[in-house]
Amino acid sequence: MDAEIIAVGSELLTAGRIDTNSLYLTGQLNALGVEVVVKEVVGDHRGRLAEVIRQAMRRARIVILTGGLGPTEDDVTRDAVAEALDRRQIFHEEICLQIEERFRLMRRRMADVNKRQAFIIEGAEVLPNDRGTAPGQWIDEKDCSLLLLPGPPHELEAMFGRLCLPRLERIVPRQVIRVRTFRVAGMGESDLDQLIAPVYTKYQNPATTILSGPGDIQIHLRACCTSEAEALALLEEVGQPIEALLGENIYSRDGEPLEAAVGGLLRKLQATLAVAESCTGGMLAERITSVPGSSDYFRGGFITYTNRMKQQLLGVPEDILKEHGPVSAQAAEAMAAGARLRTGSTFALSVTGIAGPEGGTAETPVGTIYVGLAGPSGAEACRRRFLGDRARVRAFAAQMALDTLRRRCATVSK
Amino acid sequence: MDAEIIAVGSELLTAGRIDTNSLYLTGQLNALGVEVVVKEVVGDHRGRLAEVIRQAMRRARIVILTGGLGPTEDDVTRDAVAEALDRRQIFHEEICLQIEERFRLMRRRMADVNKRQAFIIEGAEVLPNDRGTAPGQWIDEKDCSLLLLPGPPHELEAMFGRLCLPRLERIVPRQVIRVRTFRVAGMGESDLDQLIAPVYTKYQNPATTILSGPGDIQIHLRACCTSEAEALALLEEVGQPIEALLGENIYSRDGEPLEAAVGGLLRKLQATLAVAESCTGGMLAERITSVPGSSDYFRGGFITYTNRMKQQLLGVPEDILKEHGPVSAQAAEAMAAGARLRTGSTFALSVTGIAGPEGGTAETPVGTIYVGLAGPSGAEACRRRFLGDRARVRAFAAQMALDTLRRRCATVSK
Numbered sequence: 001m002d003a004e005i006i007a008v009g010s011e012l013l014t015a016g017r018i019d020t021n022s023l024y025l026t027g028q029l030n031a032l033g034v035e036v037v038v039k040e041v042v043g044d045h046r047g048r049l050a051e052v053i054r055q056a057m058r059r060a061r062i063v064i065l066t067g068g069l070g071p072t073e074d075d076v077t078r079d080a081v082a083e084a085l086d087r088r089q090i091f092h093e094e095i096c097l098q099i100e101e102r103f104r105l106m107r108r109r110m111a112d113v114n115k116r117q118a119f120i121i122e123g124a125e126v127l128p129n130d131r132g133t134a135p136g137q138w139i140d141e142k143d144c145s146l147l148l149l150p151g152p153p154h155e156l157e158a159m160f161g162r163l164c165l166p167r168l169e170r171i172v173p174r175q176v177i178r179v180r181t182f183r184v185a186g187m188g189e190s191d192l193d194q195l196i197a198p199v200y201t202k203y204q205n206p207a208t209t210i211l212s213g214p215g216d217i218q219i220h221l222r223a224c225c226t227s228e229a230e231a232l233a234l235l236e237e238v239g240q241p242i243e244a245l246l247g248e249n250i251y252s253r254d255g256e257p258l259e260a261a262v263g264g265l266l267r268k269l270q271a272t273l274a275v276a277e278s279c280t281g282g283m284l285a286e287r288i289t290s291v292p293g294s295s296d297y298f299r300g301g302f303i304t305y306t307n308r309m310k311q312q313l314l315g316v317p318e319d320i321l322k323e324h325g326p327v328s329a330q331a332a333e334a335m336a337a338g339a340r341l342r343t344g345s346t347f348a349l350s351v352t353g354i355a356g357p358e359g360g361t362a363e364t365p366v367g368t369i370y371v372g373l374a375g376p377s378g379a380e381a382c383r384r385r386f387l388g389d390r391a392r393v394r395a396f397a398a399q400m401a402l403d404t405l406r407r408r409c410a411t412v413s414k
Numbered sequence: 415m416d417a418e419i420i421a422v423g424s425e426l427l428t429a430g431r432i433d434t435n436s437l438y439l440t441g442q443l444n445a446l447g448v449e450v451v452v453k454e455v456v457g458d459h460r461g462r463l464a465e466v467i468r469q470a471m472r473r474a475r476i477v478i479l480t481g482g483l484g485p486t487e488d489d490v491t492r493d494a495v496a497e498a499l500d501r502r503q504i505f506h507e508e509i510c511l512q513i514e515e516r517f518r519l520m521r522r523r524m525a526d527v528n529k530r531q532a533f534i535i536e537g538a539e540v541l542p543n544d545r546g547t548a549p550g551q552w553i554d555e556k557d558c559s560l561l562l563l564p565g566p567p568h569e570l571e572a573m574f575g576r577l578c579l580p581r582l583e584r585i586v587p588r589q590v591i592r593v594r595t596f597r598v599a600g601m602g603e604s605d606l607d608q609l610i611a612p613v614y615t616k617y618q619n620p621a622t623t624i625l626s627g628p629g630d631i632q633i634h635l636r637a638c639c640t641s642e643a644e645a646l647a648l649l650e651e652v653g654q655p656i657e658a659l660l661g662e663n664i665y666s667r668d669g670e671p672l673e674a675a676v677g678g679l680l681r682k683l684q685a686t687l688a689v690a691e692s693c694t695g696g697m698l699a700e701r702i703t704s705v706p707g708s709s710d711y712f713r714g715g716f717i718t719y720t721n722r723m724k725q726q727l728l729g730v731p732e733d734i735l736k737e738h739g740p741v742s743a744q745a746a747e748a749m750a751a752g753a754r755l756r757t758g759s760t761f762a763l764s765v766t767g768i769a770g771p772e773g774g775t776a777e778t779p780v781g782t783i784y785v786g787l788a789g790p791s792g793a794e795a796c797r798r799r800f801l802g803d804r805a806r807v808r809a810f811a812a813q814m815a816l817d818t819l820r821r822r823c824a825t826v827s828k
Contacts, residue, residue: 011623011634013450015441018432027429036427037462039455044623048451048473055469059462072607072624073615106799111604113611131802133604154806209430220430275717281703282696285717289695292771292804294719300727301717303689303699309714309757313727343723357706390706 001172002037003029004056008068008077009151010043021066021149021156028160032168033175033224034062044068049080057084057144062168067151069134071113077148078137082121085141089119095126099133124148127163131155138167145171175224178231180206180239181255182219184246185403192217192246199241206234214392215399216258251406258402259287259294265409266297271346273405275301276314276339278326278352279369284398299343304335314338327352327364329381332372336381340374347408348374349401350381355393369397371404375412415586416451417443418470422482422491423565424457435480435563435570442574446582447589447638448476458482463494471498471558476582481565483548485527491562492551496535499555503533509540513547538562541577545569552581559585589638592645594620594653595669596633598660599817606631606660613655620648628806629813630672665820672816673701673708679823680711685760687819689715690728690753692740692766693783698812713757718749728752741766741778743795746786750795754788761822762788763815764795769807783811785818789826 005026007019019041026036037060042049049068056063068077082089096118103110117134120126127136127147132155137148147164149156184192189212196219200208206223221238223231243250251261266273275285285301288294302313307326310316316334324330332350340348353369360366365385372381382404386396419440421433433455440450451474456463463482470477482491496503510532517524531548534540541550541561546569551562561578563570598606603626610633614622620637635652637645657664665675680687689699699715702708716727721740724730730748738744746764754762767783774780779799786795796818800810 010621011625013440013453015437015444018434018437020432023429023432026427030429037457037459038466039427041453043451045451051473052452059465070626071604073611074623102801106801108602108605111602111608113608114604131806154803209428211430277696277699279703280700281708281712282691282699282701282715282717285691285696286694286700287696289693289717289719290805290808294695298695298719300719300723301696302727303696303703303715303717305703305709305712305714313714313716313756342727391704394704 001034001062002060003034003062003064004038004040004060005036006040006042006049006052006056006063006065008042008044008049008065010074012041012067013043019066021151021153024153024157025064025066025160028165029062030222031177031179032165032172033177034168034172044074044076046076046080046083049076050083053081053084053146057141057146061143062145062147064147064149066149066156069117069136069148069150071111071116071133075116078116078119078121081139081146081148085121085139085146087122089121091115092118092120092126095120095135098128102133127159129155129159131158136163138164176226176228176231177222177224178228178235179223180221180235180253182239182242182246182250183252183255183258184217184219184249185215185251185258185399185406187217187246187249189217195245196242199245200238203234203238206238208238214386214388214395215403218255248407248410251403258399258406260291262402262406262409263288263291263294263297265406265413266347269346269409269413271409272297272299274299274339274343274345274348276335276348276350277301277303278305278310278335278350279355280351280394280398280401281305283394284349284351284401287398287402299345302339302342310335314342325364327354327368327370329370329372329383332370332381333374333379334372336372336374337379346375347405349405351397351401353393353397355390355397357390367393369393369400371397371401373404373408375408415448415476416474417448417476417478418452418454418474419450420454420456420463420466420470420477420479422456422458422463422479424488426455426481427457433480435565435567438567438571439478439480439574442579443476444591446579446586447591448582448586458488458490460490460494460497463490464497467495467498467560471555471560475557476559476561478561478563480563480570483531483550483562483564485525485530485547489530492530492533492535495553495560495562499535499553499560501536503535505529506532506534506540509534509549512542516547541573543569543573545572550577552578588640590640590642590645591636591638592642592649593637594635594649594667596653596656596660596664597666597669597672598631598633598663599629599665599672599813599820601631601660601663603631609659610656613659614652617648617652620652622652628802628809629817632669662821662824665817672813672820674705676816676820676823677702677705677708677711679820679827680761683760683823683827685823686711686713688713688753688757688759688762690749690762690764691715691717692719692724692749692764693769694765694808694812694815695719697808698763698765698815701812701816713759716753716756724749728756739778741768741782741784743784743786743797746784746795747788747793748786750786750788751793760789761819763819765811765815767807767811769804769811771804781807783807783814785811785815787818787822789822
């Protein structure tokens with residue numbers, strides 16, 4: 001079964017923006033056994049969009065439109081679909097009241113333009129939006145199902161997962177697709193691929209995809225079979241040798257991010273954590289606390305951007321800063337030890353380094369990172385150098401810190 | 415003048431890959447005054463691609479195809495264009511010899527399949543490829559110019575810049591494009607649109623686009639004229655009343671993010687900043703320190719996730735936590751005052767709230783945020799409630815904190 005995805009918005013036709021909703025939707029559709037055959041991006045132009053919709057409906061069984069459902073003049077999706085299908089739009093009082101209620105909860109008054117979002121195409125099924133004001137719509141026209149979804153990713157993903165997937169499952173012929181995702185830290189992409197390519201290239205099914213981020217690699221295995229047992233057996237046949245080759249470099253077998261894996265290990269050890277950050281400036285703590293329930297193990301942290309703060313808030317000795325500088329193994333160790341002492345945590349992580357673009361020297365070039373880890377058995381630090389801009393060096397550094405703690409926790413729990 | 419860009423390749427229709435060549439091409443075309451009106455991604459399917467090409471040629475003066483020019487079976491661009499235009503393909507001996515020569519230089523033997531790359535569509539102009547084996551092609555058909563470019567970005571960019579831009583400049587009427595971007599905090603999208611729509615809807619040129627993120631709105635004005643003076647005058651004509659209507663809600667006139675705008679104000683005041691975060695868990699500090707050079711004004715911060723840490727690290731009185739709870743105006747004020755005192759900064763911001771999904775009560779539901787601000791004239795706190803998941807509430811809260819400081823700085827510097 002085929003699908004097309006149409007992203008609506010003139011901003012997606014500029015040189016600086018790209019449609020990424022289609023990646024999420026493609027993943028979900030593929031998992032159902034539906035193939036995406038064409039993707040389009042169309043600007044806020046009613047006539048042109050209506051034409052593209054008509055063409056897509058001739059080619060595909062499922063057509064998904066994303067965006068253009070907002071309250072403003074340049075949100076044209078509703079009008080374009082009505083034009084393409086030659087159907088009227090009907091005002092729904094109860095939707096308008098829901099939108100008003102949403103504004104009331106935020107202690108704001110609904111603007112008049114928001115009433116536009118209460119217009120529904122004749123014969124459409126309303127898809128309520130529990131994260132925003134724009135409701136989605138599901139329209140069946142002859143042999144084609146047309147889905148209108150809001151543009152903001154968190155709204156779209158919640159609506160698609162909750163309301164569209166169950167409906168799609170009813171119309172898509174039965175196929176069983178099972179996926180296994182390994183996540184790996186502490187290895188480069190080409191090293192990893194050289195190691196495991198001899199395993200996965202022998203198979204067309206499961207299909208293997210490797211995605212790479214700063215210090216983070218995802219390996220997706222996707223098996224498509226007529227029975228679940230067959231799919232799981234295939235995943236096992238390919239997954240097992242990959243696991244054996246990568247060993248403890250694998251931190252997750254279900255796709256959860258590193259901060260969640262580390263949280264799970266801390267919880268198992270009944271250990272607590274604090275952080276002391278210099279160049280990452282809060283990024284490490286932000287990742288740790290992005291996990292719901294992280295207050296069970298995360299005590300708190302220090303962001304010490306200046307030498308004075310490192311001394312005052314963490315008790316890093318002035319001697320160390322003078323002799324070795326704030327970007328040194330000694331400073332990283334002292335920062336971690338200070339954070340641990342001041343919070344009474346089991347473990348404390350520290351990061352200090354040069355994120356750039358300024359501040360590098362011959363001895364300590366931009367991209368140099370020290371991670372310190374203090375625990376019941378003492379403090380240690382390690383050094384790495386990463387290439388890239390400020391944002392990328394910071395992302396690598398936060399990942400390195402989390403992975404350092406993960407490997408320590410894994411050792412302790414053995 | 416309008417253009418469409420068609421990216422060819424089944425790999426660009428998977429969940430892990432995206433077409434980025436169109437971003438480069440859009441930048442180049444926009445600079446010439448050419449607007450990209452639709453973008454398509456089509457898999458390696460000859461018939462479907464031929465249909466999409468025919469549709470694009472009816473809509474746009476320029477149609478650019480990227481990718482699908484390789485030597486293998488699944489490279490279908492040449493065949494699809496021949497089918498769409500109903501033209502033959504002709505084997506060019508001299509192109510074949512060039513490809514053979516290229517392989518010889520790399521000390522490899524040309525495979526037989528590479529001969530496919532020496533087929534050129536009847537009437538096409540050959541665009542030699544100095545970085546790879548696949549030549550490009552330029553075809554004029556009635557009122558449309560069709561460009562076939564190779565997929566690898568470094569080949570495409572070299573070929574487009576060297577051979578296509580000069581040809582396009584000859585057919586595109588001289589046009590100048592100028593852009594103005596306002597960024598706004600502390601207002602909802604629909605309130606903003608209701609206020610300024612009466613201004614911008616009167617104009618087709620400049621075109622106005624409104625983009626909305628958590629607590630952040632961007633207004634793009636894009637003027638397309640025959641002279642720079644005319645474009646700037648138009649931007650002024652529309653931009654000035656928008657500025658007057660939005661007043662101090664505008665924090666940026668050049669697109670810089672809120673953390674950079676706040677940094678600029680602090681630098682101007684020669685003031686320093688510290689933060690104390692509870693529910694944002696480092697996100698506020700991370701944004702502040704993402705700005706290169708932020709060490710000039712940012713001293714450091716505290717992440718106090720537990721009551722004990724709020725007392726120990728920030729000196730929040732136990733009475734306040736007992737009487738009002740950690741999510742209260744009193745706690746937010748005390749956190750900010752404590753962070754200011756302990757770092758000796760001019761200003762300190764604090765955030766405390768319920769990011770969810772757990773922890774809400776009837777009185778303090780999930781999404782409730784208090785921002786505290788301490789400065790030379792004392793401490794204050796304000797409360798808001800945001801809807802959304804954990805990540806979204808945290809993003810709103812960090813934005814609210816930065817905007818609170820921005821408004822204070824603007825008042826001080828008056």
